[in-house]
Amino acid sequence: MPSRPPAALRWAVELDGAGRHPAAWRLPGARPEELFTAAHWRRLAATVDAADVDLLVVPDAYRLQSAAERDQRGRLDAVAVAAHLAPLTRRPGLVPVVTTTHTEPFHTQKAIATLDLTSRGRAGWQVEVSTTAQEADLFGRKAAAPAEELWREAAETVDVARRLWDSWEDDAVVRDVATGRYVDRDKLHHVDFSGEFFAVKGPSITPRSPQGQPLVVVPVRDQPSLELAVAQADVARLETADAGQAAGWAAALPTATVLLDVEVLLRRDAAEAADVAAQLDAWSPGPPPRSVRHVGTPESFLDLLTALPAGVDGVAVVPLDLPVTLDLLASDVLPRVTRPVVHGTTLRERFGLPRPVSRYVEEVSA
Amino acid sequence: MRTQPRSPRQVHLGAHFPGVNQTTVWRDPRAGSQTDPSSFEHLARTAERGFMDFFFLAEGLRLREQRGRIYDLDVVGRPDTLTVLNSLAAVTTHLGLAGTINATFNEAAEVARQFASLDHLSGGRAAWNVVTSSDAFTGENFRRGGYLAHADRYVRAREVLDVAREFWDSWGPDALVADPVSGVFVRDVHEVEHHGPQFDVRGPGLLPRSPQGHPVLFQAGDSDGGRDFGAAYADAIFTMHGTLEAGQRFTADLRARAVRHGRAGEDLRILPGASFVLGDTEAEARENAREVRFQQVGPEQAVAFLEQAWGRDLTGFDPEGPLPAQEPDLTSTIVQGRARSVQDRAETVRQWRELAAAHGWSARELVVEVSGRQQFVGTPDQVAAEIDAYVQADACDGFILVPHLTPTGLDEFVDRVVPLLQERGVYRTEYTGTTLREHLGLRHPHDTARRTDAHPARHPARHPARHTA
Numbered sequence: 001m002p003s004r005p006p007a008a009l010r011w012a013v014e015l016d017g018a019g020r021h022p023a024a025w026r027l028p029g030a031r032p033e034e035l036f037t038a039a040h041w042r043r044l045a046a047t048v049d050a051a052d053v054d055l056l057v058v059p060d061a062y063r064l065q066s067a068a069e070r071d072q073r074g075r076l077d078a079v080a081v082a083a084h085l086a087p088l089t090r091r092p093g094l095v096p097v098v099t100t101t102h103t104e105p106f107h108t109q110k111a112i113a114t115l116d117l118t119s120r121g122r123a124g125w126q127v128e129v130s131t132t133a134q135e136a137d138l139f140g141r142k143a144a145a146p147a148e149e150l151w152r153e154a155a156e157t158v159d160v161a162r163r164l165w166d167s168w169e170d171d172a173v174v175r176d177v178a179t180g181r182y183v184d185r186d187k188l189h190h191v192d193f194s195g196e197f198f199a200v201k202g203p204s205i206t207p208r209s210p211q212g213q214p215l216v217v218v219p220v221r222d223q224p225s226l227e228l229a230v231a232q233a234d235v236a237r238l239e240t241a242d243a244g245q246a247a248g249w250a251a252a253l254p255t256a257t258v259l260l261d262v263e264v265l266l267r268r269d270a271a272e273a274a275d276v277a278a279q280l281d282a283w284s285p286g287p288p289p290r291s292v293r294h295v296g297t298p299e300s301f302l303d304l305l306t307a308l309p310a311g312v313d314g315v316a317v318v319p320l321d322l323p324v325t326l327d328l329l330a331s332d333v334l335p336r337v338t339r340p341v342v343h344g345t346t347l348r349e350r351f352g353l354p355r356p357v358s359r360y361v362e363e364v365s366a
Numbered sequence: 367m368r369t370q371p372r373s374p375r376q377v378h379l380g381a382h383f384p385g386v387n388q389t390t391v392w393r394d395p396r397a398g399s400q401t402d403p404s405s406f407e408h409l410a411r412t413a414e415r416g417f418m419d420f421f422f423l424a425e426g427l428r429l430r431e432q433r434g435r436i437y438d439l440d441v442v443g444r445p446d447t448l449t450v451l452n453s454l455a456a457v458t459t460h461l462g463l464a465g466t467i468n469a470t471f472n473e474a475a476e477v478a479r480q481f482a483s484l485d486h487l488s489g490g491r492a493a494w495n496v497v498t499s500s501d502a503f504t505g506e507n508f509r510r511g512g513y514l515a516h517a518d519r520y521v522r523a524r525e526v527l528d529v530a531r532e533f534w535d536s537w538g539p540d541a542l543v544a545d546p547v548s549g550v551f552v553r554d555v556h557e558v559e560h561h562g563p564q565f566d567v568r569g570p571g572l573l574p575r576s577p578q579g580h581p582v583l584f585q586a587g588d589s590d591g592g593r594d595f596g597a598a599y600a601d602a603i604f605t606m607h608g609t610l611e612a613g614q615r616f617t618a619d620l621r622a623r624a625v626r627h628g629r630a631g632e633d634l635r636i637l638p639g640a641s642f643v644l645g646d647t648e649a650e651a652r653e654n655a656r657e658v659r660f661q662q663v664g665p666e667q668a669v670a671f672l673e674q675a676w677g678r679d680l681t682g683f684d685p686e687g688p689l690p691a692q693e694p695d696l697t698s699t700i701v702q703g704r705a706r707s708v709q710d711r712a713e714t715v716r717q718w719r720e721l722a723a724a725h726g727w728s729a730r731e732l733v734v735e736v737s738g739r740q741q742f743v744g745t746p747d748q749v750a751a752e753i754d755a756y757v758q759a760d761a762c763d764g765f766i767l768v769p770h771l772t773p774t775g776l777d778e779f780v781d782r783v784v785p786l787l788q789e790r791g792v793y794r795t796e797y798t799g800t801t802l803r804e805h806l807g808l809r810h811p812h813d814t815a816r817r818t819d820a821h822p823a824r825h826p827a828r829h830p831a832r833h834t835a
Contacts, residue, residue, distance in 0.1 A: 025546070030546075032546070036486050036542070036573060036574055037487075038455070038456070038486075038487045038488070042456075062475065062476075064555075064570060064572060069543075069552055070549045070550060071551060072551050072552075073552050074537075074552065075572060076487065076573060077479055077483035079448070080449075080484055081483070081487070083448075083449045083452035084453065085456070086403075086453050087407075087453055087456045088456050102473070104508050104509060104510075105509065106507045107446075110445070111446045114449035115449055118403045118406075118445075118450065118453035120403065134569055137567065138475045138567060138568070138569040139473050139475060139567065140473075140568075173400075175397075177393045180393075180439055180667065181666075182439065182440060182442050183436070185438045188442075197509070199506075199511075200507055200508070201428075201506035202507065203429060204443075205429060205444055206445050206446065207443045283549060
């Protein structure tokens with residue numbers, strides 16, 4: 001089955017410190033002493049904004065990436081970074097990773113709804129789980145659990161977040177001077193959620209956000225995460241280097257926008273790209289690739305895009321190093337692919353998704 | 367002994383975003399959105415234009431209810447505190463960013479990291495107003511439920527703060543090496559290990575020390591336990607007290623408690639919340655203030671307020687007539703989701719009846735008189751003089767201004783009162799520092815030798831011991 005041409009592709013970029021490679025901070029131009037500053041994020045976000053990338057993903061986890069002193073370690077809170085970038089960008093969807101294992105669903109949903117407010121409708125949420133005992137110890141509230149259970153809990157968290165995002169109808173704030181009523185309380189709804197893992201009363205504390213439902217992004221790396229993606233994902237990221245597996249997962253996700261994860265290191269000269277990658281691995285081998293990995297030139301990367309697995313709508317580019325690979329992506333790759341025409345300014349509009357009416361509206365009028 | 371006159375104490379000002387309370391007048395045609403980013407930006411930029419120390423945003427975790435229904439007469443709903451503050455960090459350069467976050471429904475590791483992230487992204491402008499809660503009503507929105515006994519609120523808060531501080535200090539001061547030549551990125555990361563009555567946690571902090579070391583800590587509870595917690599832990603106290611004398615008593619009490627916790631009294635900034643109404647003449651200001659009060663207390667709000675005191679359903683009651691003839695039902699609690707506003711209801715009702723009879727007030731007029739106090743009413747000159755007087759008398763270190771209009775309620779204050787404070791030599795004419803600690807004149811938490819473990823409050827005395835030179 002022939003792949004679609006690059007012209008139709010959706011683009012996400014995941015920005016992580018000096019890049020996903022643990023030694024990337026040692027490369028020229030990385031400015032490692034600035035990795036925890038606003039200036040670092042502002043520079044990268046300006047590039048992403050100008051290049052009209054669809055999604056800017058900020059990774060996160062409640063653990064350090066490595067135990068080795070030579071590897072880059074530490075991250076700012078992803079929602080904080082996305083919120084900081086909201087007034088500084090105009091185009092990309094802002095998608096922080098927020099884990100569901102040890103956090104409160106009520107806090108998560110109001111943080112994402114508020115990011116939707118401050119970004120004027122560009123918020124997304126990438127769901128992640130915390131699998132390790134170290135993460136469990138950091139909270140001390142429960143023990144580590146098998147992935148299957150964690151993703152089931154994540155599904156419950158997304159479900160309740162979506163209900164809470166609907167718990168204020170769009171026109172709930174009436175400011176009716178004649179009756180003295182700020183809200184029409186018949187348009188606020190207790191969600192009365194009670195599931196396997198928790199109960200939440202609702203309604204949300206935050207009024208309905210510009211998109212109503214911010215986009216939910218789910219990484220797919222195994223059967224349990226695939227099941228969450230099937231149930232809840234607006235966008236799915238496939239973390240596999242196996243084209244057959246990717247095509248199979250994509251087939252299971254007929255309604256989601258499906259992105260193939262690609263770890264990328266670009267240089268204008270193929271030999272230089274290979275040398276840089278070899279140098280990075282010599283400094284620190286790091287963990288094995290989590291996805292397709294491409295080390296090469298903008299041209300070879302464009303070639304890769306013509307041979308994506310069936311059912312894939314675009315790519316989630318994870319630069320192994322920053323900012324050089326991102327800069328080349330913006331200057332030498334994205335201008336050479338025709339992008340889908342974007343109507344409107346919100347992330348849902350960018351993806352051609354309708355703005356859903358609150359699920360509670362019909363309940364009332366019925 | 368010094369011979370030159372002591373320079374006057376400097377006034378500190380913060381800007382409270384109008385929100386879910388009886389102060390905010392949403393009915394005014396000028397009142398703007400409570401959630402649009404332009405509203406937050408306007409107030410923040412106005413505060414920064416007026417060289418204020420910080421912007422302050424409160425938090426809500428459950429919509430208030432009265433008689434089992436959502437209370438709909440005040441502003442309802444709020445955005446997420448930290449998300450708004452992080453967005454504001456991008457559009458301001460000097461203004462401190464203070465937010466309320468509940469220590470009961472957040473874990474030490476996550477909240478410590480969230481405030482450290484705000485501090486990094488704002489270049490050292492973060493402040494955490496630590497509040498506690500124990501009500502099962504709020505707990506219904508959380509997976510842990512209403513798990514905390516009322517008496518344990520500050521036990522929990524102390525433990526959360528103790529552990530948060532360990533996370534903030536987990537990376538050594540020079541842990542981020544980031545030297546491409548040696549290839550060392552980070553060293554000197556310590557694991558936090560804590561076992562206490564509220565929780566057991568273990569693990570490293572997840573990011574380097576932030577510019578302020580620790581965010582500035584605010585405390586707002588006025589109970590004896592709250593005061594003691596604030597004196598031990600806080601950098602600033604967000605309080606409410608009316609008169610200058612009451613302020614002096616409160617401030618003296620807090621400073622004395624701080625000394626008992628091994629700190630200097632001057633380590634605390636005492637910052638009461640204060641509303642204000644200006645006019646070109648004193649008479650005009652009083653007239654404006656009266657109008658604002660009647661906007662704040664509409665007929666519906668008056669009835670709702672009396673329902674809280676009487677503990678009764680007063681549907682159909684005419685607030686423009688006399689107070690309810692019935693006796694209050696002292697057994698009922700009809701309000702959920704906020705601190706009780708009427709302490710001793712039987713005695714309160716008795717006093718109100720006397721007041722209303724003596725002045726010939728209607729029920730609504732009575733509520734206008736007793737339900738809220740405008741701190742500063744006068745010409746810009748009078749208000750500047752009064753603020754100055756409070757600070758020089760050590761009734762406080764300044765005020766957290768609570769405008770009644772979103773988002774323009776601070777404009778007139780910055781245009782008309784701030785210049786007069788500057789003329790008096792008690793208010794900055796430019797920012798001299800970049801961090802909130804610098805604006806508030808607070809020490810960096812790592813400036814002096816570490817506290818001994820005998821003190822819970824990691825704050826050694828502000829001034830070094832006397833030397834015999």
